[in-house]
Amino acid sequence: MHREEAFALWVLRACALFLVVAMASLVAYLGYQASGLFTIDQVSLGEFLTSFRFDPDLNHVGAAVFLLGSLSVTGLALLIGGPLGVAVAIFLSEIAPPALASVLTLTIELLVGIPSVVYGWLGLLVVVPFVRATSLTSGFGFLAAGLVLGVMILPTVVALSLEALRAQPQSLREGSLALGATRWETICHVLLPAARAGLGVAFLLGIARAIGETLAVQMVIGNASVFPHDLFHAAATLPTEIVLDMAGAPPGSLLQHALFAMACVLLGISLLLVLLVRMIARRS
Amino acid sequence: MEYFLRRRRQWGNLVALACFWMSAILVMVLIVALLGWLVWSGASALSWSFLTSVPNETGAGGGIGPEIFNSFYLLFLTLFFTVPLALAVALYLEEYAQPGIVASAIQLAAEALATVPSIVMGLFGLLVFVFVLRWRFSALGGALTLTLLNLPTMMRMTQQALHAVPGSLREASLALGATKWRTIIHVVIPGAIAPLTTGIVLIAGRIFGETAALIYTAGVSVSNANPYDFGLFHPAETLSVHLWYTHAEGVAVDAQRIGSGSAVVLVAMVVIFNVLARLIGNFFRRRTSGR
Amino acid sequence: MKTFLEQPPRNGDETVVKVAIEDLNVYYGATHAIKSATLRIPRQRVTSFIGPSGCGKSTFLRALNRMHDLVPGTRVTGRVLLDQTDIYARDIDPVDIRHRVGMVFQRPNPFPKSIYENVIYGAKLQGVHRRSDLERIAETSLRQAALWEEVKDRLQQSALDLSGGQQQRLCIARVLAVAPDVILMDEPASALDPIATSKIEDLISALKAQYTVVIVTHSMQQAARISDETAFFHLGEIVESGHTTEIFTRPKQKKTEDYITGRFG
Incomplete structure (x- = not known):
């Protein structure tokens, strides 16, 4: 025994x-x-x-192009998915009739499960042609990647913001409304400030999801190791560069070392984000 | 003056509420349109021969039979490793470990592991299984990489499931003279089976769609020996990897058709896993509530 | 002697009717929570609602500033006349009503902001933006709520750092800053200790010089101590209402007497 x-x-x-x-x-x-x-x-x-010069054959392995690419694509995704996600979360928790809220929640949950490669595929067949038609460029580039990533982080932002909003006691809303505030004033002046820690976490985890995303971005960003001047030109990020060049990197070569170093940078950023989330969680 | 202020506040409120409605409708329409488009374009690509025949790397008319097989094969391999491992760590943390430096080190490791982007995990798999162990691209290497990738999530779900089992049940069993381990086997795990099963099915959906971690571990081609190969050390390209590879690097002439067909199969599987998780949850809930 | 309820409302009298409720019904889904209630609430008096828990007194109170609008599935019929105007009329904005009829809740619910921000919240919404005006409003309201001396040196601190009793007085100050006519209080002292409770009671007695106060309480002693008028609720109906002294000394209904003498409740 x-x-x-x-x-x-x-x-x-x-x-x-x-x-x-x-x-x-x-x-x-x-x-x-x-x-x-x-x-x-x-x-x-x-x-x-x-260094912005990435040319392993000539011994230049500056990763700034990709680092900056990753940060800007993530920023763009957050600009698109962040406000929209919070707006949908507010709609779900404060405004939507219960039946509509459950239908919408169900549809958004479906987004979570969709594999990233399918997002890339959708980007290739919907977003890229759309950008191409509106901008008279190839369509591959920052904007397409940002749009695809924006939709990808939407479920994360919605779910976590919703959690933060629903955690606010009903008495807070009543307190504000009983002072003659409108619903919007209550949301804007009381609810959002009260839930700001939770909303911060939602954004940070949205960033974490976006910055490590590889294939969906790789399929639509155009993959050029230069930093583009505008939203419509091809670019690259840390993960896309890793996935594309790893196959052709001989073991022990400069290129392979550089790619592993880029993976470490990516890992470092991800760990940093989660550390931030923990700090916020502990403080509140 | 007061009248205008009141008007402005009323209008502000209406405009804001309208914006929230519009965002919600926009998202709803977006999702329905994207999925509808996916299904509509994929349906025409689907056929029995597409689902069962072997791929054609250069010409037209290739199918996705081996890829579907590999997706399921890797899924089961991964679950075979992930579920017991996650259960063991969760049991240790929830039932045995004293709060202290060891427990928090394990928790910290799990949280850190959860943050690793899947492409980085793929590189780790490449290092360990391909470079160090010299397995080349293999089903086993892919499955083990996916295990590491999904272990933290599965572990967290298991911990929550164990946590939800009421302490009074444990006490009742212990008071009858059962050992702690017997109590776990006969009371705790059966008590947590509903959320556990739901968790497994949800994780299965994630494993099925995972791509980035597999490219450099399970590879981008199917086994040469036999397309439906159970060999652990043969390359095993899954459906999601196939979808990516066809577009990123492949030269198949009917890439569009392959992409549409593969995408719709992937999404269908995700939906099936989601529905299954819900049904299982409901089934157990009804059984435990005694109706 | 007739109670004011049986008299027609008169102007210039000391018992001018501030709020008149006629045939009010509240339904939660299929539940009929308030059954055809009629009541008049006099101006610049403290009116208390008493009754066993679940009798509908809080539900009735919340109908007086349309807080039920916020709960889906709730339906209100009948009329609530605030200074002769029906607050449930179609063209009335509930937001305006809540400016004029403020509410203090059972548990203190300060916003997670500074003390100062809490007090000036309502005034700011109404378009007061000059710093000096806001500071004056904050000081006046806090003085009225007997909180000024305790917090004047730490207005920028979080309201959540205050004690429960202080928080509740802050919530009262927050309502006063909006300058309402009527203040509804839903068991404002039930979550507080005896000392904090007596402070709130003193405050309520002082407030009636300027405001019409309606208070729900589970404590009959409290109702007897601070209110001028009392309405007794039972099972969603107003069983009896009138001068507090009469309700407590010469109740007309058997049920009221039973409740007051502690035979049920």
């Missing part, structure tokens, strides 16, 4: 340990691969992060 107990506990412990080891080795392995860029290839961290 007791041997069984002890054995079970050891198995569970081993599994828990495996999780910690897996995460630690992920950081260690990727970090080690990336470090080759700075030790073997003698590229400086400053050059890697700030």
Whole structure:
């Protein structure tokens, strides 16, 4: 009896340990691969992060183009999906008749499950031709990627904002309305400020989802390793560059080291975002 | 003056409410239009032979049979690893671990693992399974990478499911002389089975659609030996990877048809998994509520 | 002697009717929560609603500033005349009504903002933007609510740092800053300790010099201490109403007497 107990506990412990080891080795392995860029290839961290010149054949591996590309595409997605997501969440929690709210929630939940490659496919067949027709360019580029990502982060932003709004006590709304505030004034002056921590979390997790997204972006952004001058031109992000060039990177080469270093940057940004979320959660 | 202010506030309110209605309608129309378009364009591409025949890399007329097979094969492999592992870690944290440095280290590792973007996880899989273990692109490597990717979510769902089992049930079992482990096996896990099953099906939907983590682990081609290959160490291109590859790098002449068909199959599977999760949840709820 | 209820409303009299409720019914879905209630509430008096819990007194109170509009599935019929105007008439904006009929809730519900921001919230909405005006309004309201001395040095602190009793007085100050005619209070002291309760009671007695106060209370002692008029509710109906002293000393209805003497409730 007791041997069984002890054995079970050891198995569970081993599994828990495996999780910690897996995460630690992920950081260690990727970090080690990336470090080759700075030790073997003698590229400086400053050059890697700030140089806009990416030409591995000529020993230039500045990742600033991709870093900036990632940040701007994410920003654009947030600009589109953020306000729309919060507006829909407000509609669901404050305005919608219950029946409509449940139908809309169900449709948005469907968006969560759709694989990112299908978003890319939809981008290819709907968004890109749409941008092409309105801008007289190829259609591939920042704007198309931002639109696709904006829709992709919508469910995340809606779900988390909704949670934040629904957590606000009804007495808060009544307090404001009983002072003669309109519904909009109540939402704008009382509800949104009260829920701002939760809304911040919704935006941060939306960013986290957008910045790591690979295929949906890769299929519509046009993949050019230059930073474009406007929204309608091809660009690239950290994940799209990794997925495209990894296949052709010989093991131990400068390019491979650079790609692993870019993966580390991406990992760092993601960890930072979640750290921020934790800090917000702890404070409120 | 007061009259104008009142008017302005009334109008502001109406305009704001109208904006909220419009955003909601916009999103609704957008989703319905996109999905409708997807289904409409995909339906014409679907046929029995498309769903069952092997792909054609260069010419026209290729199908997606092996890809569908591989998607399910990888799904089951991944669940085979993910579910027990997640259950074990969750049990350890919920039932055994004392709050302290060990428990918080595990929790922290899980949270950190949950943030890893899938392309980064794919690179880790490439390093470990392809470079270090020299498996080349393989079904097993892909499944293990997906396991790491989905472990944190599955673990969190399992933890919530275990947490929801009332403590009085545990106490009742322990008071009857059962050991802790027996209590877990006979009382806690059966008590958590409903949310657990729902969680598994939801995770299954995610695994089915995952792409970025598989490109450099399970590969972008199907097995040479046999398209319907159960070999753990053979490449296993899934449906979602196929959809991407056909458009990103492929040279098949009827890429459009393959894309539409694959996309509609993927979305259909996601819908099926979602509905299934809901049905299972309802089924268990009805059974446990005794009606 | 006739109670004011049986007399026609007169102008210039000390018992001018501020709110007259005629044949009011409230339904929650299929539940008939208020059954044909008729009542007159005099100006610059404290009127209290008493009755066992679930008797409908809070529901009735919330009908007086159209708070039921916010709950889907709630239906109100009948008339509520505020200074002779039906607040349920089609062309009336509930927002205007709530300016004139303020409400204080059972649990203090300050906004998660500073004390100052809480007080001036309503005034700002009504278009007061000059800093000096807002500061004056804040001070006056807080003084009226007997809170000024306690918070004057920390107006910028969060209202959530105040004690429960202080929070409730802040909520009263917040209503006063909107300058309403009528203040509805839904068991304003039920969540507070005895000392905070007595402060709120003193405040209510002081407020009637300027405002018409309607208070729901579960405590008969409180009703007897602070109110001029009392209405007794039971099972969604107003069983009896009149001068507080008469209700408590010479109730006309058996049910009222039973309740007051503690035989049920």
